[in-house]
Amino acid sequence: MLKNLQDIRLSLLDLVAVREGMGVGESLEIALRTAQKAEELGFARYWLAEHHNMPGIASSATAVLIGHIAGGTKSIRVGSGGVMLPNHAPLVVAEAFGTLAELYPGRIDLGLGRAPGTDGPTMRALRRDRVETEQDFPRDVAELQQLLGPATPGQRIIAMPGAGTNVPIWLLGSSLFSAQLAAHMGLPYAFASHFAPRMLYQALELYRDLFRPSATLDKPYVIVGVPVVAAPTDEEAEFLASSTYQRILGILTGNRTRLQPPVADYAAQLSPSESAAIHDFLRLGVVGSRDTVRRHFQSVAESTQADEFMLVSDVYDPALRLRSLEIAAAAMAG
Template sequence: MKALKDIGLSMLDLVAVREGGTVADALGIALRTAQHAEALGFTRYWLAEHHNMAGIASSATAVLVGHIAGGTQRIRVGSGGIMLPNHAPLVVAEAFGTLAELYPGRIDLGLGRAPGTDPMTMRALRRDRVETEEDFPRDVAELQRLLGPAQPGQRLIAMPGAGTNVPIWLLGSSLFSARLAAEQGLPYAFASHFAPRLLLQAIDIYRSQFRPSATLAQPYVAIGVPMIAAPTDEEAEFLASSTYQRVLGIITGKRGRLAPPVENFMAQLHPQERAAIADFLAMAVIGGPLTVRAGFEQLAQATQADEFILVSDVFDADLRLRSLDIAAAASSLVPVAA
């Protein structure tokens, strides 16, 4: 049984644009949060690719990875993830190969197979390309070749990129990427921060079908965990209403900027809306220090994950940092006095 103190703590940032704030504000908050996470001893800081969404400023993901890596010293920085169907593998290899040369040993390349956007924007990104089920495994294999050592006679070489061996992760919210990650012997991250239903099944498939590779000798699983912590359960629930509003916007197709918290927000909703939000956030850990620790322990016992990747959408940037402090203490990453 894995002890909580042995589970790594990381963060996924959607770079939320807040109501009353600007994109520049959101980018500044992301860097400040990454620096704080590094000081707390977090393992990695990932950024997610989304497009055409008013409240999310992480569309140019590789650019942001460089910005965060340049403003930190030790923490790993990467994509959680690059939506590979939107990009030619060579372009991704060159971008992340460049990042790896700038920040050696600190860059991760997490890959997803969803478009990360709406159909209209998907067409704008891909132009006339039609995606098939075989494309994602083929593109992953091509990226592995482009980021590996150049072979004799190899005509297509990523420059920069070749020989950097940027670690590739497969991300998923279904069973497809679990099987592919197992087959390829790659680390696997499940998107349980928004699609928790298949989490345990995906982890079981990944572990049972895992084949050791030159990259990884044993399975390595990270899971997305929505997390909001405060000194009391009541305050944490109040702060979480910003996340509840964001999730309701996703469910109803009315996305907007991250909103300030609202007292008793959930009580104002229809039962169906409350149930939909609860389903979306089934893996969420929200509460005071003891509640957060209990939530982490429950997740650790259920999943035996190697790493929790936290998603913490708190409207007040300072209270978001405090939330990470409490999470680090609850996970035994830092002494409780912190």
């Protein structure tokens, strides 16, 4: 089915990469400048992802950073993509995002993930001895909805701030579980196809087939994650994307590092198995010029019928990353 790219909203997910040779403070400054550029380009939202105990990611204190970004921008929605709910008590999340919503009315999103966003020992350090079960996530999401909604007579626990802010809740996932839950609860759904695209189409079909309208949403709304490295030429984009390839290989091999500078002919140095694994990781991604990016965006739009693309763009040079976003926005515009 044909879909007009101009009908699709564009947003950005930022892991706040710590670059080799730079510090965390610089990374946070780069994140703010990136959000400001995304706002200038007309992006709908700028999301930050919660990860812990990872040397190359500085977005662990997600709510704190959302406040910093929202304070340095004017209109773009800012939120979590996501808060990893197993790491937090719902009341703590409600109070944090309720505070943000009071500070920046109409601009805060609460995206929720079911994974811990870290390793087992770190998760235990975050929540001590709590044992998570499959039933906890749906129950915690429902509790958050209640805490962020209007307080009811006799309600014993009230999020203050939080109650009555109705911060929009999004469910995130890379499997069928969150797709079914989002459909059942009538919530918008974001699929993490920027790193785990394998079950994308099955999850979207399930979400749309099972969707029940709610007070929040009257019809399905889908965001898909799309990695992009754009440059004036395909050749330069491929060179810049070598930073992304190095990051992915580090994830796959358990050797996580800071974001590395690009390397000439990096892809040619990979083994066939490494190349295949990186390609599988980036199955929904695109590396190339404006024309290449536009053709890919059109293909993704038609295959997913997405309402919104959540871009991820890991480019080592901050200025060239902003240029990548400019080219991607121009590709969407025509």
